[in-house]
Amino acid sequence: MTVKNKEPYQQAYYPPVPTGFTKYMRTSIVYQLYRFLVINYKMIKLMVKSHNTG
Amino acid sequence: MARIVILGAGVAGHAAVREFGKSIGAEHKVIVVTPNEKWNWIPSNIWVGVGEMTAEQVTFDLAPVYEKLGVEYCQAKCTAIHPEGGAAGDTPYVSVEYTGTNNSGETGTVEYDYLINCTGPKLNFGATEGLGPEGFSASVCTAQHATEANIWLQETISAMKNGEKKSFVVGTGHGMCTCQGAAFEYIYNIDHTLRKAGVRDKATLTWISNEYELGDFGMGGVHISRGGYVTNGKVFAESLMVERDIQWITRAHVNKVEKNTIHYENLDGEFGKLEFDFSMLIPPFAGVGLKAIDKAGEDITEKLFAPNNFLKVDADYTPRPFEEWSAADWPKHYQNPLYNNIFAAGIAFAPPHPISKPMKSPNGTPISPTPPRTGMPSANIGKAVAMSIMDMINGAENPTHTASMAEIGAACVASTGKGLFTGTAATMTVFPIVPDFEKYPEYGRDMSLTFGEVGLAGHWMKHALHYMFLHQAQIKPGWKLIPD
Numbered sequence: 001m002t003v004k005n006k007e008p009y010q011q012a013y014y015p016p017v018p019t020g021f022t023k024y025m026r027t028s029i030v031y032q033l034y035r036f037l038v039i040n041y042k043m044i045k046l047m048v049k050s051h052n053t054g
Numbered sequence: 055m056a057r058i059v060i061l062g063a064g065v066a067g068h069a070a071v072r073e074f075g076k077s078i079g080a081e082h083k084v085i086v087v088t089p090n091e092k093w094n095w096i097p098s099n100i101w102v103g104v105g106e107m108t109a110e111q112v113t114f115d116l117a118p119v120y121e122k123l124g125v126e127y128c129q130a131k132c133t134a135i136h137p138e139g140g141a142a143g144d145t146p147y148v149s150v151e152y153t154g155t156n157n158s159g160e161t162g163t164v165e166y167d168y169l170i171n172c173t174g175p176k177l178n179f180g181a182t183e184g185l186g187p188e189g190f191s192a193s194v195c196t197a198q199h200a201t202e203a204n205i206w207l208q209e210t211i212s213a214m215k216n217g218e219k220k221s222f223v224v225g226t227g228h229g230m231c232t233c234q235g236a237a238f239e240y241i242y243n244i245d246h247t248l249r250k251a252g253v254r255d256k257a258t259l260t261w262i263s264n265e266y267e268l269g270d271f272g273m274g275g276v277h278i279s280r281g282g283y284v285t286n287g288k289v290f291a292e293s294l295m296v297e298r299d300i301q302w303i304t305r306a307h308v309n310k311v312e313k314n315t316i317h318y319e320n321l322d323g324e325f326g327k328l329e330f331d332f333s334m335l336i337p338p339f340a341g342v343g344l345k346a347i348d349k350a351g352e353d354i355t356e357k358l359f360a361p362n363n364f365l366k367v368d369a370d371y372t373p374r375p376f377e378e379w380s381a382a383d384w385p386k387h388y389q390n391p392l393y394n395n396i397f398a399a400g401i402a403f404a405p406p407h408p409i410s411k412p413m414k415s416p417n418g419t420p421i422s423p424t425p426p427r428t429g430m431p432s433a434n435i436g437k438a439v440a441m442s443i444m445d446m447i448n449g450a451e452n453p454t455h456t457a458s459m460a461e462i463g464a465a466c467v468a469s470t471g472k473g474l475f476t477g478t479a480a481t482m483t484v485f486p487i488v489p490d491f492e493k494y495p496e497y498g499r500d501m502s503l504t505f506g507e508v509g510l511a512g513h514w515m516k517h518a519l520h521y522m523f524l525h526q527a528q529i530k531p532g533w534k535l536i537p538d
Contacts, residue, residue, distance in 0.1 A: 011301060015292035026478055026509040035511035039481050043465050043515075046483050046503050047537055050434055050462035 056082045056447045059148060059166035061132045061344075063088035063116055065096070065429060066400025067172030068527055069436030069538055075123035076534060078444055086120060087164060089131035089153040093119070093527055094197050097429065097467075098520045100239045102200035103334070104247045105208060106472045109197035112520075114528055122529045128164060129154040131342075135169065135358065137393040138349035146395070168443045171365045171398040172436060175339030178228075184311035185227040185337055191311050192334040194240055203334055207244065210332045214253035220331040223316055225262035227335030229307025229421035232272045233428060234263055237336045238291075239468045244332075245298045246471030260328060261295060261302040262318065262335075264421050266413060268292050268304060271466075272423035274410045276484050277497040278506045284497070287482070290506060294470065294480065303328070305413070307421045308335060323416035339401060339424070341365070357392060364404035366390060367397070371404070376411045381460030381490035383407065387453035388439050394452075397439045400432035409488055430464045431457070431487055433538040460488040463503055467516040470508065479512030481505075 007013075018026075025031050058074065060067050063086055074084045092113040101107040120127040130150035137146045147165040152158060177195050179186030187193055192203035210220050224241040226234060241261055248254040261268075269275055269291030276287040295302050305321035316328040316335075341363025346355045360366055369385040383406040390396040398404075405425045413422040427435075434457045442453035463485030470478045483505055489498025497504075526536040 012296045012299075015289060015296045017293065017296055027476065029475070029510070032510040032514070035507070035509055036514055039507075039511055039515055042483060042503070042505060046463040046465055046485055049485060049500075049503065050430075050457075051537075 056167045057165060058082065058084045058168045058170070058443060059164055060084065060086045060170045060172055061088070061148065062172035062174055062400075062402065063090060063093055064172060064174045064400060064432070066174075066402070066432040066436035067170070068093060069433040070170055070172065070399060070440040071120075071123060071125055072526070072529070072533070073437050073440035074444070075125065075529070078447075080124065082447065083126065084123075085126040085128055085164060085166075086116075087128045087130055087132050087148065087150055088116070089129065090116065091129060091154075092116060095520060095524050095527070096195070097516075099194045099197055099200040100236060100243050100469060101472055102197055103192075103194040103203040103207070103240055104243045104472075105204045106243075109201045112524075113197050114524070119527070119529050130162070132173070132344060134345040134347050135396070136347050136349075137358070137396060140347075140349065140351070144349070146393075167395060168446070169396045170436075170439055170443070171344070171396070171402045172400050173342045173344065173402045175401045176342045176363070177337045178340045179337045181230075181338050181340075182228045182308055182311060185308070185335060189311055190313050190333070191227060191316075192332070193337065194236060194334060195336070206332060207247070211248065211251050211253060214248075214256045215251070217256075219256045219258075221258045221260070221329055223260045223262055223328050223330040223333040223335075225306075225335060226264050227308045227311065228338040229264045229319075229419055230424055231264055231336050231338045232424040232426050233336050233339070234265060234271050234423060235426070235466055235468055237261075237263070237334065238271075239470070240334055241300060242294065242298065242468075242470035243472065245300065246473075246477075259298070259300040261300055262306050262308065262316065262328065263302075263304055264307060264423055265304050266321075266410065266422065268295065268302060270410055270423060272408070272410055272426045273484060273487060274489060276482070276499070276504060276506070277501070278504055279501055280506075284501070287506060290480075290508075294508065305421055307415070307419050311335065319415055319417065319419055319421070321413055321415050321421050341402065341404075358390065358396075360404035362404065365396070365398035365402055367403045369404065369406040371406050374407070379407055381458070381486070381488055381492065384458045384460045384488050386456040386458045386461075387442060388435055388457070389442075389453050397443070399436040399439045401427045403427070403435070425459075426487075427459070429466065430538070431459055431462060434462050437538055458488075460486050460490050462486060467512050467519065469513065469516050472513065472517075475510070477513035478508055478510055479516045480508045481512040481515060
């Protein structure tokens with residue numbers, strides 16, 4: 001079977017695509033538990049600042 | 055005793071009701087006028103739309119909740135506001151048409167001292183020929199719509215299991231839509247569902263929207279710090295699409311939907327069409343079309359409402375070019391400038407202008423998102439208005455609490471697939487929602503409070519929010535501890 005070159009200059013050619021490691025980390029339980037805490041902290045900061053407007 | 059009438063029981067209306075329920079006192083009366091029998095946690099509708107939840111899981115009956123709060127429930131739709139009263143007296147009132155099973159179609163009036171318009175949007179499917187569940191595309195804007203979308207989706211999946219190839223098109227159904235986030239979540243949840251069903255290889259998924267670039271979301275896009283760079287959200291939105299083999303068309307105004315064909319015009323003025331087997335397109339929003347009548351019976355709708363039927367508030371509506379827009383244009387108190395006892399919260403208030411830069415095709419067709427006011431900002435506004443009214447009842451001359459969209463942030467957790475250990479979501483926060491280039495000259499936003507990431511933690515967050523906000527909205531034990 002002939003291998004065809006992948007077509008360049010298409011829509012999907014430019015954006016960053018996550019590596020296997022990045023994809024793994026997105027569903028790694030330990031790392032995501034840590035991110036869950038971080039996201040909660042960031043959201044609380046956002047809410048506190050949003051509720052302090054008057 | 056003061057009578058406070060709240061029109062609508064969505065996110066903003068319910069936030070206001072809860073705030074009154076906390077501290078207004080039994081000597082005052084709060085009345086909610088809403089045509090709906092049930093409350094809907096709209097952010098979870100996308101899971102109903104892929105069969106991961108049922109309509110019952112995202113809705114509940116309003117009557118028992120209002121009973122708990124001591125709030126009067128008037129199941130009716132408001133048709134007109136009479137801010138100066140009428141022939142019978144000077145007390146302002148609203149005209150209503152009842153929608154309950156016992157009195158459907160009957161009319162009446164409800165007097166008020168303070169009025170909050172939280173009527174949300176009219177889902178304006180009529181703006182595009184053939185758009186919506188009564189036409190040829192699905193919707194996830196209501197629990198019922200999402201249920202119907204799932205039936206169509208499952209039929210399509212069944213056909214794919216029998217070997218058929220299918221095309222899916224998801225996005226916005228008009229050049230002036232907002233709420234791209236719901237469609238954004240839905241296309242990823244369709245992708246996730248198709249993969250779980252083992253038929254993703256038989257599907258072509260295409261995104262179509264009125265955004266200039268992916269990731270605009272009606273907020274003019276967003277910059278976040280990531281990987282040692284400050285990068286535009288467009289890069290991340292495109293990355294999500296490429297990772298899932300989804301194609302996209304942006305800068306598009308869908309002008310007609312036919313059975314299996316979407317017609318659109320782009321910003322270059324070119325016309326195109328897309329074939330589909332399944333499509334979900336968000337409609338544009340408009341105000342619900344309330345009338346305003348003065349004491350003499352004259353129609354003063356144009357004085358109270360903007361042309362798009364949203365209520366005018368304390369915004370600066372002076373038309374200006376994009377370059378001169380300012381954070382100061384945005385309303386702080388949401389009080390009507392003509393009648394100081396009328397307020398609007400959530401989608402019902404008229405924004406001074408969009409956030410994204412307005413664009414037009416060479417044919418004169420506007421193709422750019424209108425500003426989002428759903429979710430967190432709606433709740434913040436509803437709460438601020440309720441607190442101001444309580445202070446005014448207690449003697450304050452003017453509203454005391456503010457919730458300008460140029461001073462508050464928003465968090466959006468966009469599901470990209472449901473599953474306790476396999477799900478993911480894109481978590482995004484922006485502060486403020488409306489960029490303020492005076493305070494934050496570089497990007498218009500506080501970069502320490504503006505971030506985005508994809509992962510399982512986001513899914514847990516979205517799932518937790520589903521249960522947390524339904525718990526809060528149903529006034530279950532400890533509801534006061536849950537922040538808006």
